[in-house]
Amino acid sequence: MKNVFFAVGLFCFTTPVLSQENDTKKQDSVSMARRALTYGANKFAIVRPLNIEYTTVAPYKYTSKLGNTALPESKVTDFSQLKVSTTFNFIKTQKWMLGATLAYNYTRTGTDLALPEEGIDGVQKDYHYHYETLNFSYFSKLFGKTAVFTSSLIVDGSDQHFERVKGLVSGTLILKANARTKLMAGILVNIDPSSEIPVIPIFTFEHKFNSGFMIDMIIPKQILLRKQMANSWRLSVGTELDRTNLYLYGVNPQNRSQKYEYRQLDLNNGIVYEQLLGEHLVLTARTGLKWIAISRIFEKQNTFNDTVFEVTADPTFYFNVGISFNPFLKKTKTK
Template sequence: MKKIEKMIWIAVLCFLSSNGRSQTADTLSQKQKFQDTTNMRRNALDYASRQFAMVRPFNVEFSQVAPYRYTPKKDGSSLPESKVSSYHHIKANANLYFLAKKKLILGATFSYRYTSADNDFTVPSSGLVQAVKNDFTYHSTSLNFTYISKIFTKPFFVNTSLIVDGSEKHFERLKGLAIGTIVLKADTRTKFMAGILVNVDPSTQLPLLPMITYERKFNNGMMLDLIMPRQLLVRKHVFERGRISMGTELDRNGFYLYNINEHLPSQKYEYRQIELDNGVIYEHLIGDYLILTARTGLKWIAISRLFEKEKTFSAQWLETSAKPTAYFNVGISFNPFAKKMLGK
């Protein structure tokens, strides 16, 4: 989900409340908070880094997916069932901030992903199984700008990103994202915001996307964390330096392919996969700034399509339907707000 996910983490920068610095109590009043734009900016980066590992200055992850079966479909007709016998990927990202003033933030995000898959493909004409191993590289760079303002005394944010992505062979797409977001409620127990995302990408199905973020803390230490369409999680601090979360996260994987159509050898293709990861997340603070994260559960590949680069995501050249499978993910990241994240 990466281009939408990147815009979502920029959007959550508007979560700037009297409790915007995680679980610790704040002696400033809500009115004072909203008047101090410098503090708003700090709280924005704090909140975003607590929510998404990809927002932190540095993050690296390894994911392994258990074998699963899938059914390809081309031109509306189903092909014989095949199997992915091995699937894993490594991804890393870094965030730099060039300028951080009272009312604006200027920075850049660099992302890299390596995907390896072993596919036991059933040849339609003969029914024989052919083993195919593929390795794919995907990278993207974005320039991000956030402007902080107010509407009717409520914090309001305009965020824009200019993104270029590609493979190990070429740069492929230049895309733009913009979002306007307003904080509707923010106190020590409840946070609520709404926004509209504009996706400037000729291949997208969703040029406009409404966004809702809702956080609710309960007396028993549990917290409901809803960021639509990104995640629905129930969180709780455990032990002295840990946090456990249960629920669903939306993720996206993708890359570019070449020389796969013998009739059009020069045609470029793009593969996109929308996933729902259902399970448990455990985060553990190492030292003061490093966070070790482990995820496991059931992965459901909701949408998987291969389409010509010049066409939209809905005009698929090949589509697959996959069965749910187990997954495991482990990562480590550097977070300057790590101790606040875990209530330290």
């Protein structure tokens, strides 16, 4: 699941949704790339030209295993993250689009467990993680429906080294798209030797009810019930997936040169508040209950399933606040 969350954002980012499928004149007059940019930017902050967000969680207890050895119950006293990203496009045409994403994550952790003889050092740690992507999208027709084909070259690493070069390839078919309902399905191929799920189906369903509520499902990324409360803000409730990636160095006393990777998969359950500031700035706040579904450390040259250290954590409360720049808001009149 290492790249699933970025990939789902890219999937929606490069998926043009037409207000009326049979409006051929409108399709010809407005570039498909422009609709793709508008739709994706209105859904995901990661694909906007600028996004800054901060996350913190309440202290929580956890149990862990080092190999097959169970360790005593411990407590995370501090876990906070700062994320900054930018997405921009070099070329946009009627049929294809070329762009890039640059992202940096700073993570600060604190724990009450310290086992230096086992190669695990608790107390306080700071981690730096970054990734850069080159994204290509091609718009076409398949079975009489709009089809979108994407590919991404991804490089990631830490403040010490560049670590991995990976790829993503996807194909998406827009099954239905009108003013009330949008239905899309696709397949994503994750080209990463360490990935445990190389092929991922993606399903998107969006429907607006007469009551003003909207169901927004993007599997496996999110399931949200949204309500536009006013022209400048909306409220959502539901579940969103999030992830954390880190590279670790020098933690093995028997082999200080060995590199490790930490991956954490979170299920964030709660409410999302979005407020439009001016014409193009969006303030977003999230809070609720976080469930850490997967938390593992493995040697970099191995796969995610070759676990060295594994954590089982109690649910905890989280809070996230962010601000992003969306240049498409004024033109689309959506928040």
